[in-house]
Amino acid sequence: MQGIQLDLISEARISQMASMEKVRYIIDEVRKGKILVLEKGLNPMEEAKLIEMTMSAIQPDVFSGIEMQSYPSNTDASLLGKLFKKQSNKRLTVIGPANQLKTLKKDRNLISALVSASK
Amino acid sequence: MSMIKRFKLSFSKMFNKLFKKKGACIGIYGPPNAGKTTLSNRILKDWAGSEETMGSVSHIAHETRHAKRRNGITIETNGHTISLDIVDTPGLATKIDFHDFMEQGMSDVESKKRSKEATEGVIEAVKWLDDLDGVILVMDSTENPYTQVNVTVIGNMEARNLPLLIVANKIDLPNADPGVIKEAFPQHPLVPVSALEGVGMDSFYEALAKQFG
Numbered sequence A: 001m002q003g004i005q006l007d008l009i010s011e012a013r014i015s016q017m018a019s020m021e022k023v024r025y026i027i028d029e030v031r032k033g034k035i036l037v038l039e040k041g042l043n044p045m046e047e048a049k050l051i052e053m054t055m056s057a058i059q060p061d062v063f064s065g066i067e068m069q070s071y072p073s074n075t076d077a078s079l080l081g082k083l084f085k086k087q088s089n090k091r092l093t094v095i096g097p098a099n100q101l102k103t104l105k106k107d108r109n110l111i112s113a114l115v116s117a118s119k
Numbered sequence B: 001m002s003m004i005k006r007f008k009l010s011f012s013k014m015f016n017k018l019f020k021k022k023g024a025c026i027g028i029y030g031p032p033n034a035g036k037t038t039l040s041n042r043i044l045k046d047w048a049g050s051e052e053t054m055g056s057v058s059h060i061a062h063e064t065r066h067a068k069r070r071n072g073i074t075i076e077t078n079g080h081t082i083s084l085d086i087v088d089t090p091g092l093a094t095k096i097d098f099h100d101f102m103e104q105g106m107s108d109v110e111s112k113k114r115s116k117e118a119t120e121g122v123i124e125a126v127k128w129l130d131d132l133d134g135v136i137l138v139m140d141s142t143e144n145p146y147t148q149v150n151v152t153v154i155g156n157m158e159a160r161n162l163p164l165l166i167v168a169n170k171i172d173l174p175n176a177d178p179g180v181i182k183e184a185f186p187q188h189p190l191v192p193v194s195a196l197e198g199v200g201m202d203s204f205y206e207a208l209a210k211q212f213g
């Protein structure tokens, strides 16, 4: 059967990895053409690192980067919220090759994406 | 936390506060084509008094491929005077495809060169995040604000406890909807402007002084 591989990665799997391992793993898998769904997303610094490494990996006609979507944080900006760091970083994240994954619609609580088989 | 450590921390905060008066360093971020350079140029036009510009503006993405810093911009608003260093960055992107530049009429060679430089520009913008005192995040009010770039910039500022000001740009366009941006990121201050036409700039400078002054 021809198709696209979709990997659903549990929080347990991801949280075992160091930041650099996570980023490397994501880039390598996405470059193979896989779509990854992470049960627990990256933290903001890891996201920035991933963007940086994605830029280094871009090659004309080989790899044009990633499509990545996660939900905005629910940070409580009030003083109390800040003190108690209510921010939950349990954020579902979907990542795939930019030329195969297109975001159709996105809001606070919904990500709708189109996966295409042809590059 | 020990008393001494706590004292040191609050002392360094105080010190930073004193220091900040001399000009916080503020980065301008956002997706490609949001109007970062247009806004930077507008700030210079309003406060630098000369014909000086920060950089060139284009409808083709990734026109800015190096961060550019302008020190000591003095802004007067509501009786307050603040001095800021402004960094116009190439902004962030998760993908860069040279075909998009070819579609804009650039040659194959030109497009690949621009794309290579654009990737380096994004890396530069990511690295700048470590050296800033705050961020102006520019968004195009006609576009969906729920993009990874916006989420990542906001997340990085929140994690560092640094101030952020969202600019909902391009409100001169008929389909602009700054309300959608407010809904997406309700925890941060937002000012609707048209950097191109200079609409909403007074409120922008007031918000700037409030956030970074």
Ligand SMILES: Nc1nc2c(ncn2[C@@H]2O[C@H](COP(=O)(O)OP(=O)(O)O)[C@@H](O)[C@H]2O)c(=O)[nH]1
Residues within 6 Å of the ligand: B030, B031, B032, B033, B034, B035, B036, B037, B038, B039, B056, B057, B058, B059, B060, B061, B062, B063, B064, B091, B169, B170, B171, B172, B173, B193, B194, B195, B196, B197
């Ligand atoms: N209609 C409208 N267009 C704008 C506005 N600000 C910028 N633009 C246009 O958007 C495009 C990208 O602007 P630029 O400043 O280069 O964006 P940057 O990539 O974020 O630096 C250019 O064609 C600008 O003329 C605005 O307030 N209104």
Ligand SMILES: [Mg+2]
Residues within 6 Å of the ligand: B036, B037, B038, B055, B056, B063, B064, B089, B090
């Ligand atoms: Mg620019």
